[in-house]
Amino acid sequence: MPTTATKPATTAEQAPTEEQPTAESVTGYQRTYPGRAEQVRQVRCDVARHLGDSPVAADAVLVASEIAADAILHSRSRGESFTIRLELHRDHCRVECQDSGGAWRRRWQGDRSHGLGIVEALTGADGWGIERVSGGDRVVWARLGW
Numbered sequence: 001m002p003t004t005a006t007k008p009a010t011t012a013e014q015a016p017t018e019e020q021p022t023a024e025s026v027t028g029y030q031r032t033y034p035g036r037a038e039q040v041r042q043v044r045c046d047v048a049r050h051l052g053d054s055p056v057a058a059d060a061v062l063v064a065s066e067i068a069a070d071a072i073l074h075s076r077s078r079g080e081s082f083t084i085r086l087e088l089h090r091d092h093c094r095v096e097c098q099d100s101g102g103a104w105r106r107r108w109q110g111d112r113s114h115g116l117g118i119v120e121a122l123t124g125a126d127g128w129g130i131e132r133v134s135g136g137d138r139v140v141w142a143r144l145g146w
Helices: 039-051 057-074 116-123
Strands: 027-034 081-088 092-099 127-132 138-145
Touching (some): 027 039, 039 081, 057 092, 057 138
Antiparallel strands (some): 027 081, 081 092, 092 138
16 A cells, blocks of 8 residues: 655745746646535546547546545545645656645445555556644645656
8 A cells, every 4th residue: 555645845045946847847636525425426527628639637536536436535625625636757747636624534344445545556646645734634645647
C-alpha cells in the first residue's frame, strides 16, 4: 500500500521543481462543489471537459470521481462542500480533492475492492496520498503520468 506523501515547504528563494506549479508548466483547474452525491456526476463532466484530449483524461475522470465520492461518504464534507483541483503538467496530471476531514467513516464492503488502492489498480496511477492541511482538512491526491 502506498504511503502518505507530503510536499516540502517552499520559499521564494527555491527554484520551482516538477511538483511546484509555474505559469509555464501547469494548466490548473479548481472548483468547490456541494457535498452531495449528485455532485459526483458534475465532477466527472467538469474534469473531462477541462482535460479534453489529454492522455490521462479518462483516468483522471475516474480518480476525481472516486475521491469526490469518498469525500462525500467518508468525511465531514457530506452536506457541506469539497474542492477538486487539477494540475496538468507536460508529463503528468495531479488530481486532488480537499475535504473537511474528520474521522474516516467506514462502510463494510464484503469482498469488493474499495478504497484508494482501487484507483491505483484501475488507472495505473504513479502514486497517491493523503495530506492533512490547515483547519483539519484533508487533501487526497493521485499523480497520473504518461
